[in-house]
Amino acid sequence: MNFLDLIWLIPLFPLCGAALMLLIGKKLDPQPASDVAVAPGVEPVAGEPHAHGHPHSPLKFLISLICPGTILVSFLLSVGAVWQLSSLPQKVHQVIQFSWVAGLPFHLANGQMATLQADWGFLLDPLSAVMILVVTGIGFLIHVYSVGYMAHDNGYYRFFGYLNLFVFFMLMLVLANNYALLFVGWEGVGLCSYLLIGFYYHKKSAGDAGKKAFIVNRVGDSGFVLGMLLMLSVLGTLRFTDVATALHSGQFTAETVHFGVLSAMALLMFIGATGKSAQIPLYVWLPDAMEGPTPVSALIHAATMVTAGVYMVARSAPLFQLTPQTSTIVAIIGAGTAIFAASIALVQNDIKRVLAYSTVSQLGYMFLALGVGAYWVAIFHLFTHAFFKALLFLCSGSVIHAMGGEQDMRYMGGLKDKIKITHWTMWVGSVAIAGIPGLAGFFSKDEILWQAFSSPLGSTALWAVGFTTAAMTAFYMWRLMNMTFYGKSRVKPEVAAHIHESPRTMTVPLTVLAIGSVLAGWLGTSKLWNLPEFFRGFEGWLAPMFSSGAGEAVKESAQSSSTEWSLMGLSVLVAIAGIALARYLYVIKPGIPNRIQAAVGPLYTLLYHKWYIDEIYDFLFVNGLCKGGGRALGAFDREVVDGGVNGAGWLTRFSAKFSMWWDTWIVDGAVRFSAFFVKMLSYPVCIMETGRLQTYALFVVVGVLAFFGYYVTR
Amino acid sequence: MHPITTVHYMVLSAALLLIGTIGVLTRRNIVIILMSIELILNAVNINLVAFSHAFGPDHVQGQVFAIFVITDAVAEAAIALGILIALFRNKETVLADEIDLLKW
Numbered sequence: 001m002n003f004l005d006l007i008w009l010i011p012l013f014p015l016c017g018a019a020l021m022l023l024i025g026k027k028l029d030p031q032p033a034s035d036v037a038v039a040p041g042v043e044p045v046a047g048e049p050h051a052h053g054h055p056h057s058p059l060k061f062l063i064s065l066i067c068p069g070t071i072l073v074s075f076l077l078s079v080g081a082v083w084q085l086s087s088l089p090q091k092v093h094q095v096i097q098f099s100w101v102a103g104l105p106f107h108l109a110n111g112q113m114a115t116l117q118a119d120w121g122f123l124l125d126p127l128s129a130v131m132i133l134v135v136t137g138i139g140f141l142i143h144v145y146s147v148g149y150m151a152h153d154n155g156y157y158r159f160f161g162y163l164n165l166f167v168f169f170m171l172m173l174v175l176a177n178n179y180a181l182l183f184v185g186w187e188g189v190g191l192c193s194y195l196l197i198g199f200y201y202h203k204k205s206a207g208d209a210g211k212k213a214f215i216v217n218r219v220g221d222s223g224f225v226l227g228m229l230l231m232l233s234v235l236g237t238l239r240f241t242d243v244a245t246a247l248h249s250g251q252f253t254a255e256t257v258h259f260g261v262l263s264a265m266a267l268l269m270f271i272g273a274t275g276k277s278a279q280i281p282l283y284v285w286l287p288d289a290m291e292g293p294t295p296v297s298a299l300i301h302a303a304t305m306v307t308a309g310v311y312m313v314a315r316s317a318p319l320f321q322l323t324p325q326t327s328t329i330v331a332i333i334g335a336g337t338a339i340f341a342a343s344i345a346l347v348q349n350d351i352k353r354v355l356a357y358s359t360v361s362q363l364g365y366m367f368l369a370l371g372v373g374a375y376w377v378a379i380f381h382l383f384t385h386a387f388f389k390a391l392l393f394l395c396s397g398s399v400i401h402a403m404g405g406e407q408d409m410r411y412m413g414g415l416k417d418k419i420k421i422t423h424w425t426m427w428v429g430s431v432a433i434a435g436i437p438g439l440a441g442f443f444s445k446d447e448i449l450w451q452a453f454s455s456p457l458g459s460t461a462l463w464a465v466g467f468t469t470a471a472m473t474a475f476y477m478w479r480l481m482n483m484t485f486y487g488k489s490r491v492k493p494e495v496a497a498h499i500h501e502s503p504r505t506m507t508v509p510l511t512v513l514a515i516g517s518v519l520a521g522w523l524g525t526s527k528l529w530n531l532p533e534f535f536r537g538f539e540g541w542l543a544p545m546f547s548s549g550a551g552e553a554v555k556e557s558a559q560s561s562s563t564e565w566s567l568m569g570l571s572v573l574v575a576i577a578g579i580a581l582a583r584y585l586y587v588i589k590p591g592i593p594n595r596i597q598a599a600v601g602p603l604y605t606l607l608y609h610k611w612y613i614d615e616i617y618d619f620l621f622v623n624g625l626c627k628g629g630g631r632a633l634g635a636f637d638r639e640v641v642d643g644g645v646n647g648a649g650w651l652t653r654f655s656a657k658f659s660m661w662w663d664t665w666i667v668d669g670a671v672r673f674s675a676f677f678v679k680m681l682s683y684p685v686c687i688m689e690t691g692r693l694q695t696y697a698l699f700v701v702v703g704v705l706a707f708f709g710y711y712v713t714r
Numbered sequence: 715m716h717p718i719t720t721v722h723y724m725v726l727s728a729a730l731l732l733i734g735t736i737g738v739l740t741r742r743n744i745v746i747i748l749m750s751i752e753l754i755l756n757a758v759n760i761n762l763v764a765f766s767h768a769f770g771p772d773h774v775q776g777q778v779f780a781i782f783v784i785t786d787a788v789a790e791a792a793i794a795l796g797i798l799i800a801l802f803r804n805k806e807t808v809l810a811d812e813i814d815l816l817k818w
Contacts, residue, residue: 690814691814692813694738701739
C-alpha cells in the first residue's frame with residue numbers, strides 16, 4: 001500500500017466524522033429538555049457516582065467509537081506515510097490533487113506577468129511529517145480522554161463534531177503545499193477554536209472569550225494576508241517549493257543592512273503568527289480561551305493550533321533566513337513573551353490559567369528558537385511541548401473533574417492520595433516542563449537556550465531572559481503541583497466527599513502522554529552526550545530541511561563544549577532551585593507566600609491583574625479605538641454627512657424659494673406689466689368703444705364733416 | 715313769383731339730410747332711426763332728381779339712379795325691420811342705447 005499517494009485520506013477521515021456529527025449527530029444524541037449544562041466535566045446527577053464512562057445510550061456510544069476512530073485511522077495513515085517518506089532519498093513528497101485557483105494572470109511588482117495559481121495539493125516533508133504525527137497522535141489521545149470527560153455534557157455530538165472538524169482543518173494547515181491552502185486550514189482552525197471556546201454558550205464569559213479569540217486572531221490574520229499578497233506580488237507564487245526556489249535563485253540577497261521588501265513580508269507573516277500563536281501583543285485571547293472544555297484547551301490551545309504560527313514561520317524559513325532583522329524581532333518578541341507570561345503565571349490561582357500562561361510562555365520559547373535561526377529546535381520544542389502540555393492540561397481537567405468543577409487552587413491541596421493516577425502523571429508532566437534531565441522538556445528547552453546563547457543571531461541577553469524564564473517555569477509549575485496535590489487539604493467540605501479518580505478513558509490517555517513526556521525528548525539529545533545517532537534523530541530528520549538556505553545561519557558554534565556543559569548545569573540548577581523554592585513556600589512554610597504578597601503588594605497586584613494588559617487594551621482599542629472611533633464616526637455622520645444632506649436640503653429650499661420669488665415678481669411681473677402696459681395704452685381707445693350704434697354713427701358724421709371741412713377750407 | 719330753381723331743391727335736400735342725420739344721432743327708438751335713414755335717402759333722391767332735371771332732358775341717369783335708391787331703401791327697410799323683430803324677440807327692447815354689445 002502506497003501511503004504517500006494516499007495522504008489526502010488523512011484529512012478526509014476527520015472531515016467525514018465531523019460531517020456525520022454535525023449533520024445527523026443530534027439524532028444520535030438526543031438532548032435533554034433542559035439544555036443548560038453544569039460546569040465542565042461535572043456529573044449533573046449526584047446520585048449515580050458509578051455512571052462514569054458509561055454513555056447513556058448505545059447511539060451515544062457510537063459517537064464515542066466513530067470520532068476517536070476517524071482520528072486513529074488518520075494517525076495510522078500518517079505513520080504509514082511518514083515511514084515511507086523516511087525511505088525516500090529526497091524526503092519530500094508533493095501530491096497535487098487538483099487546481100483550486102487556476103491561472104489568473106496578473107502583474108508582478110517588477111512588471112513581469114505571472115499567473116496566480118493555487119492547488120489543492122499536499123506536501124509531505126519532514127516538517128509536516130512531525131506535525132501530522134503530533135496532530136493525529138495527540139489528537140487521538142485527547143479524543144479518547146474527551147469520551148470520559150464530556151460523558152455527562154449536553155452537546156456531546158456537537159463537541160466531537162467540532163473536534164473532528166478542528167483536526168481536519170489542522171491537517172489541511174500542516175499538509176498544504178501552498179500558503180493559500182495553508183490559510184484555509186489556518187482560518188478553519190480559528191473557526192473551530194471560536195466554536196469550542198464558546199462551547200458553553202449559555203455562559204456569557206465563554207461567549208465573550210470566543211469572540212475575543214476570534215477578533216484578536218483576525219487582527220493577526222490581516223498581517224498574514226498582507227504578507228501573502230506581498231509575497232504573491234514579489235515572488236509570483238505561493239507554493240512552498242516554488243517560494244524556496246525563487247528565494248534561493250540568487251535574485252534576492254539577505255537583507256542584513258536595510259529593511260527591505262523581504263523583511264516587510266516576513267514581518268507581516270510573523271504578525272499572523274503572533275495572533276495564532278499568542279505572542280505579544282496579541283496573546284490576550286489565549287488565557288481567556290480556557291473557558292472552553294479542558295480537552296479543547298489541551299488539544300487546540302496548547303498542543304496543536306497555537307503552534308500553527310510556529311509551524312508557519314518554520315515553513316517560511318527560506319524567507320526568514322534572508323531577513324535577519326525580522327528574525328531578531330521574532331527572537332525578541334519570543335523571549336519577551338516567554339518571560340512576560342511566566343511572570344503572570346507566578347501568581348495566578350486558577351489552575352487552568354497558570355497552564356494557559358505557561359503555554360504562552362513556552363510558545364515564546366519556540367519563537368525565540370525560530371528567531372535565532374534554530375528552526376529544528378523550535379519544532380523539537382513544539383513536539384515535546386505537545387506531549388507535556390497536553391498531559392498537564394488533561395491532568396488539570398482530571399483534577400477539575402474530581403473536584404466537581406472547582407478550578408481555584410486555593411481550595412485544593414492534599415489531593416495526592418485521592419487521585420493517584422492523575423497525581424503521578426501530572427508529576428511527570430511538571431518535571432518535564434521544569435527541565436529536569438531525562439524528561440522531554442529538558443532536552444528541547446536546553447537546546448533552545450544553547451542556541452539563543454551561541455547562534456550568530458543569538459545573544460547573551462536572549463539567553464538570560466530564557467534562563468530566567470526557565471527558573472520561573474519550574475517555580476510556577478511546582479507551585480501549582482504543591483497547591484493542588486501536597487500540603488494540607490483546603491478543599492471545601494461539601495466537595496471533599498465526592499473526590500474520585502477519573503474513569504479509564506481519561507487515565508489511559510494520561511498514562512500514554514506521561515510516557516511520551518518522558519521519552520519524546522530522547523530523540524533530540526545534545527551532541528555533547530555522544531549518544532548513538534538514533535538519540536539525535538530529530539535533528540537529523542529536520543535540520544537538513546532548513547540548511548539549504550543561502551544565508552546559512554546555524555553553523556557549529558566556536559564556543560567550547562565546556563561552556564555548553566556549564567550552561568546546561570546552570571539551567572538544571574535553577575530548575576531544581578525553583579522546584580525546591582515552591583516546595584518550601586507552599587508546603588513546608590505555607591504562611592510565607594502571604595507575607596511576601598503583603599511585602600511587595602503593588603508588584604503582586606500588577607502580576608495578579610496580568611500587568612493590566614486587558615484593561616489597557618480595553619481602554620486603548622475596545623473603548624478607545626472601537627467605541628471612541630464609533631462615536632467619532634457617529635458624530636461625523638451626524639454632523640458632517642447629515643449636515644451636508646441638511647445643508648443641501650436647505651440650499652434646495654432656499655433656491656426654490658428664490659426661484660418662486662423670481663417667478664412671481666420678475667417673470668410674472670414682466671408678463672403682467674406688459675399686459676398692464678398694453679391695457680393702459682388701449683384705454684383711450686376703449687372709452688370710445690361704447691357699443692352704442694349712435695356713437696359710432698356720430699363718429700362717422702364727425703369724420704365726414706371733417707373731410708368735408710378739409711376740402712372746403714383748403 | 716319766383717320759379718323753383720335747383721337751389722331750392724338743394725336747400726330742401728340739405729334740410730332733409732340735416733333732419734335725418736339729427737334723427738339718426740339723437741333718437742333712441744330704432745324704428746325712428748330707420749325712418750330718419752329714409753329721410754336721408756330721400757334727401758339724396760331729391761338731389762339726384764334735381765340735378766337730372768337741371769342738366770336737361772338728355773340726362774335721365776339721375777332719375778334712374780333715384781329709382782335704384784328707392785328699391786335699395788325698400789330692401790334695406792325690409793331687412794332692417796326683420797333684424798329689429800328678431801332683436802326684439804331676444805332683447806325685448808327697440809331702444810338703440812340699450813343694445814351695446816358691439817364693443818371691447
